[in-house]
Amino acid sequence: MSRFSLFWRYIRRNWTLGAGLGILVFLFLFTVIGLFFVDSKVDPYPLAAPAGVPPTLAYCPPVEPDCEDPKAYPFGTDGQGRNMLAVAVTGTWMTLQIGLLAGLIGIAAGSFLGFTSAFYGGLYDAVVRWMVDVLLTIPGLLILVVIASSIGGRSITVTGMALIIALISWRGPARVIRAQVLSMRERPYVLMARLNGMSGLDIVFRELLPNLLPYLGAALVGAVTAAIFASMGLAALGLGPLREPTLGVTIYWVINQSAFLRGLWWWGAVPITVVALVFIMLFMISIGLDELANPRVRRSE
């Protein structure tokens, strides 16, 4: 049976994973195709458009008949005249960027720390354990608030934000990977490998890593989720890249400008819907991965 149809059969059983991946594909297509219709350097930025785009189309709801050209703004515009569709497209892309960048760095650093500290033990392990345990009880958002407000105040870039978030996104993966390696270290198959004379590095790559993969996968999804959550939180507090149309910053403006209280519901609805989709997608992927990794949860075919 071809690999693709095996994959398809599995997805039909593990429908949560399938749904999650489906949303991912949809968002990806939405962004990619959307970029064709939208000039990402211009449309999402207020007043940066050439003179041709009339600023009087502010507050234009999606189906208002006396809009000059309703087809031009399928998602409406916000209080500053931005094309909400453009915001949706570029914002999604930026938010996913931040999530992935911070998440990947977090996983890399966190797994390295967790792995080495569990493997080598000793004082190094004690220090790492302290760092992780203590730092995990302090809410990440608060640490980020302290860092971000001290550093940039108002001039953070998208990449800058991702890097700042990476400063704390390693905590979760470090703890998870460390716990796993600790339990695996004493397992019989590792002891067998040692007795058989396998070198340390060999054991790491041939015995331990393959068994860590499901945890790495779960930790990656977790790290990306946490990173996106952190970026949205920072932005909502006003510490995001205020000039960029990321979804989090858009919501900041929605709050700041009391959009809902002015009846401009689409201004908030667009980013909220997209963000909700992103989180639901991540949630379903993580549940799906959990089922994949945990054979006990699987039902017999």
Next chain:
Amino acid sequence: MSEYVLQVKDVDIQYFTDAGIVKAANEVSFNLRPGERLGLVGESGSGKSTMALGILRMIKPPGRITAGQILLNGDLDITKIDEDAMRELRGSQISMIPQGAMNSLNPVMKVKEQLIDTMKDHDLHLTKKQMEARAREALENVELDPKVGDLYPHELSGGMKQRVCIAIGIVLHPKVIIADEPTSALDVITQRQVMETIAHIQEQMGSAVILIGHDMGLMAQFVNHMAVMYAGRLMELGTVKDIFTNPLHPYTQLLISSLPMLDNRGDFQGIPGITPSLLELPPGCVFNTRCPQAMEVCTQRIPILEKHGAGERWVACYLYEH
């Protein structure tokens, strides 16, 4: 008043799984008199533990008792009564002493509370003081200091935990006690102590005991009658003396000859072959694939459990068919 406290008649227990129907017990029949000790012997997968759960009506879906009757005191068929009535019977008429006492006690309750809660749920109309007294009495019966009642399970040793389980099994003075491999998880010395405790209590209270296990040597020292099970069917039934001195069924013969005994040094033989899967039993007698005395007819029809001779002896084998 019936002469039997428990009568198991042609009981079938089946599990309806995705992979097929698992026939865990087939046409199992035996009788138990008050005060009698019956040993149910067999390998893993022979159906003995399933029978224990079946008598207590604790077979969980996808399994059920699909046929047969289980009569208590000659008149009550417990396969037909409703769940609430069965619940009343559990612990008070038929009780169980579990296998691995390691985890059979609720970790967050004190020992005496676990003795008292079964009293509370059985309509005994006792005052709190009376229940506590009874709990203390039960602990003394199993040779434990009543102060153990104030401890939590994690503070007890393995042997003590097992005795607490026995105490819980007898506190309501049941008529039938089913002991499912009560000593498997213990060391030899504790094993002996626990078995002695069970024997002592049983004599005091006059309950009948069904002892389930795979250690025939242990069985022999404790039970009056023995039933041998294989792949869900009863192969042979008789007094301990008869079975050991004159085993009829080839399976029983092989089992006994494989026991290491002091006056039997030499080469030991296991029984060649493996137990069949309960999903796909061989046609005819379930033992025919491994039986050294298998005949043509053994692969065709299932032999019935029949009385053999004058005494209390039943065997299911074509070697003895009339």
Next chain:
Amino acid sequence: MRAYSWNFVLKRFGLLVLIVWTAVTINFIIPKLTPRNPLREKLMEQASRSGYIEQGFDEMVAAYEAKFGLDQPLWIQYVRYLGDIMRLDLGVSIANFPKTVMELVGAALPWTIGLLTTATLIAFTLGTILGALMAWPKSSNFVKYILPSFLILGAIPAYLIALILIYFVAFQWKLLPLGGGFGISTIPNLSLPFMLEVMKHSLLPALAIVLTSMGGWVIGMRGMMVTVQGEDYMTFGEAKGLTDNRLFFRYGMRNAILPQVTGLALAFSFLVSGSVLVELIFQYPGVGTLLARAISQLDYFMIYGIVLIIVVCIAIAMFIMDMIYPLLDPRIGSGGGG
């Protein structure tokens, strides 16, 4: 009453101290890493915006310089900083001079604690019961299959739900107030009408928190109940003829809830992050709104002070949970370490 072992209590208290110390030190180091003098900057910004110099400018700058003692060696600054913290002196709010940080936070903290504890307790209780019912084979189909679909809500951050709630419930349907802790014209007092008003205003924020955090408890509890139901003591309990009720509560839930409680302690930091933003949306008079305002005004002392206090509260809450846990699980707490 079981005796707690000294070892256990000390270890937990040590963790508490460690967490607080780490937070304090981070709060000290990070500003030092940036090359700015935030106070001077801020004042310059204000001056350029409004065209006049704030009253008391010189006093503020002098106080700032003295506090951070920029001319003194780093370790002396650190020691003085620690000393100040111990005396609960977290500095002065730049934007609300001369109010101290402690004053402002002290007024806001009870609101946040009230909201968070209530919402968390409700979410935990409801979620745990629901999760347990979902795993009990004798529950109705509605509970087992339909309700879980609502748990998706848990994936979405609380403040987004808060926005949706505000729009529909408060703005469109005008059922509940838009925000704040109490009506604009009301003066806080301890009377019953005031209490009712507070409850009306807290309902939506609490709802947002409950809806999003409940999902986690449900899933966790269901998993634990499934595990517990396979345990030997459940089988033996049934064999001794216990009623379904007793089995479910005293044998099942009582054991399954233990890891849930542990999970509760671990979830504190996450809950706090979420509720800070929810408060902001509702302009609820707690530390969340205070923090947001401090950020927008670049009121650095306030920012650091609020963060520190929140962390200390979390650490204390975790310590309290650690002390409560042995009451639930007799296996922990009387040995060493636990």
